[in-house]
Amino acid sequence: MKPTTFLPIVLATAVVVASNACAQTYPAKPVRVVVPFPPGGGVDFVARTVAQRLGDTMKQTFVIENRTGASGMIGADAVAKSAPDGYTLLVASPAEVLVGPIAGQKVPYDAERDLQPVTLIGETPLVIVAHPSVAVRSLQDVFALAKKQPGKLSYGTPGNGSTMHFAGESLNAIAGISIMHVPYRGAAPAVADLLGGQVPLGIVGMPPTVPHAKSGRLRVLAVTSSERSMAMPDVPAVAELAGFAGYRFTNWMGIFVPAKTPQQTVERLARQMAQIVRETQTSEKLLSQGVKPVGNSPSEFVAFLEDERGRYSKIARERNIHAAE
Template structure:
């Protein structure tokens, strides 16, 4: 009798000990804060986008998203951290063109594989650029600028924010499709190139909408077009460069990933929250001020978009012999 009582008591104790673990597994996601890794510094466009998106996503998920800035190595440090996190939905990554489209082609020694090590969740935004020229440029349209460059091969130049950046790649894509020869002048950021563009020392710059348009509206620079496939609602007065160069497109995209192996139900839940968040009028208004157009997608659509984007930039990097050095 005593032995039976002891065994029953032990069994009950084991069941009681197992209850918290079983309960935790059955708790609805999310039952604790979600870390959203931003692989760039605080205060930049990606960080500001993350903070705008995370608040509304948290409301939709019924939880809290906490921003964790992990900058360095062009976004590779934060991306690697997210790739190696547990696939439980409590670590997400806000990735960009730099981390998942350009990075692998520029640096084949990345510590992660952008396809193998991540679970795509949602495409959440795009930031087009604008084609800027000095006010003393003889060109007032994209077509006129191309014609002018063809008449002056090797005499014109363009500025970028550095070797291997989206700014340089956009200009090289433009050169490739337009069939023009223009010299590259790298700067440590587009802000440092703007004075030389205004003075006419530089002939061309592809800059982000929120930093470039104030100079245009103040009359210090001239904008010839936008790099999205159609006119952008963020600058509706500008024609699309694609009107002259069919198919020309260069956007900095933003998207959510989790580590590989993220359960399908969590992917679906985060995807739904992200899509609802970018449709919210308050979020859309805040994003427009950042020069970002809201997107939205299924995980499969996002994966397909990134694959096509990465292939495009890889070809430009190889064909134009571009490196980050």
């Protein structure tokens, strides 16, 4: 073999060996896990649950850092601008990486270009609820009342351009009804007005509604996942209704890293997460909060995001959904 031919082969082999060695030694130092929401919320709970197990199984410290503000945009931006070395992770929800940008919210990053999907940790349904004073016990009752009294009913959500807003407008479109959207500045005020009867219906996340549903202060009519939730097995999914096949809106939690992070690192993180969420202890902990564990591969997560992006973009155009400025 000629020396000029041999040298490129040696160099290429050295690169592959070095890359594999890097992947095998990762993580060699503590890993920062950015949560773009305050401590105590659903995304924070999921992040802390999996970060602890990542640390145990990968023999390294995974440190939670809550970088809050601007509906998750500040934390997401911090990760997007971090070094692509696998030592900064983002545990994200739809708001900051998909729904917000689609609804026209101004963000200082391009989620598709600047963030690399690793794995979908899990997802939890939204719930459609009614104040007990409203004479409805099912979604069919809601549709009938909306048609009988057009323009009279309203539903509250945590805000314009939220996942809940998209879910509500999709209901309106498919059912051929017009229930007025009442946007709030977050879930807490929306739930407060639901409890007080100031707004008759609401679409909110599952965690803040569970105690009120159990006490009878709110009536849960349906969940918005494609199937019933193990946390509320007696509550029907919207998709069970005739004409609503394929209806699905969830709050999901996924891991992202800065774009151009080595693929070996991304794959290793995804494999480790898949193992963790399938552990009985971890899956039971997630399910206790209504989170259905997933733990898919990077390519599967990319396909999931593409489907989500297509659905939300279509609804935004057809229902003229815009985030509040």
